[in-house]
């Protein structure tokens with residue numbers, strides 16, 4: 001078995017049997033299958049290609065309608081299997097593939113001698129020009145037209161369907177990286193594991209994989225050399241992608257991982273250490289379906305409702321009623337339970353067209369999170385009204401927190417708006433300034449929730465999406481651990497809860513360390529709840545405290561991990 005360090009490229013002719021690529025492990029579990037890849041840009045023929053003889057034109061029209069129907073049916077089927085905004089996005093595109101206006105424009109062009117492909121390109125250009133000239137919301141429709149054009153041309157020319165595929169055989173998706181919108185409708189029964197060339201432990205590929213419970217490794221160099229259809233085995237615990245694994249060994253490793261997963265299936269919550277110290281083990285979700293899944297996974301509640309994820313791709317602010325309905329769906333999944341809702345975290349890696357300025361030079365340090373309310377205060381007040389309305393209709397008592405807060409004044413003003421509506425205010429600790437002054441922030445707030453994904457990005461000055469810098473955004477970095485410990489200590493002094501809702505909380509070992517620092521709740525993907533809760537139940541609080549001490553004293557992430565593991569193993 002040959003092995004390569006992260007980032008090493010291997011020419012295809014040197015790919016030997018069972019080549020192993022390594023990257024950053026982000027979601028444990030082992031799965032194997034043939035490689036599929038997202039299909040990139042579709043090659044488009046010119047709109048003014050050779051003239052089709054008259055006798056063939058009827059057949060060309062037939063070819064177009066067959067292709068457009070196939071595209072529409074496939075999208076509609078995926079919409080039926082999806083939920084929320086994913087389903088809406090897919091349905092809208094499906095309807096456009098059957099749009100009568102588009103059909104008649106294409107037929108007219110074919111009647112004039114264009115091929116089906118060229119007519120599709122020409123008619124689409126006509127609609128794109130029209131929508132763009134109308135401006136505003138209509139201009140946004142141009143994107144949908146281009147998408148449908150690409151799908152129909154791909155169908156006509158035998159190029160693969162653009163986007164994330166839905167293969168018949170359960171497969172492993174290898175990609176450079178995946179945007180949140182790329183994964184609308186990703187079906188975990190067809191894609192059994194993910195590995196990407198880019199991205200760190202906090203990238204959105206990692207977050208989505210965790211939500212779906214898919215074994216995942218990111219930042220894997222050399223992946224682009226692995227051909228489509230090759231068998232690979234992804235080990236999300238060890239961070240490896242093995243090409244052409246020995247079939248026997250692959251079967252044994254997948255079975256062992258399934259057995260380990262079954263052992264966690266016994267977890268029922270609530271979270272406690274072995275000696276009964278209570279720690280809420282909560283879930284990160286984005287909508288009602290996710291919340292119901294989290295309840296089924298024995299999460300005690302929601303520690304982070306990422307509200308912005310329900311509105312991806314939307315060009316207009318959702319109405320108060322629409323928002324209230326979505327939030328009520330989440331509250332209803334945990335009657336009488338804890339739900340921490342985060343106000344829109346638009347911007348940077350999660351841009352929303354209706355909230356995010358399009359032209360920022362440095363969006364991670366720009367107008368994102370709570371800062372969007374500086375430009376458009378209505379976005380925040382409407383959202384808070386919607387949350388209050390959902391709370392009234394369900395009898396819930398939500399905790400509401402703002403992302404990307406930097407100053408005490410921002411926190412105080414936000415808290416006042418939340419309290420006015422009878423809800424419980426807090427903020428996320430993502431900017432180091434909040435950790436440094438946590439005592440002063442807590443004078444105005446009822447809780448803090450540490451977002452370790454952004455806190456590491458801003459503490460180490462390293463882009464959370466950069467695979468090259470993934471070692472810097474490692475949640476075991478001593479500086480990050482020190483800020484978490486300082487924030488937890490401030491919470492204990494004030495007698496107010498401090499949770500962790502970043503990806504650090506999904507690592508069972510680190511979860512124990514966080515508890516040892518005084519963190520009172522952990523919120524992670526539903527698929528990680530049992531792993532975290534079950535691990536916590538094996539150790540005493542005093543052991544967690546010793547593990548926190550040794551981790552905090554370590555010089556680097558590797559030694560922090562090793563030292564904590566040793567303490568926790570000794571029990």
Ligand SMILES: C=C(OP(=O)(O)O)C(=O)O
Nearest residue numbers: 451452453454501502503
């Ligand atoms: C939980 C966090 O928020 P997000 O990953 O959505 O930015 C975080 O920054 O840790």
Ligand SMILES: [Mg+2]
Nearest residue numbers: 430451453454
């Ligand atoms: Mg964040």
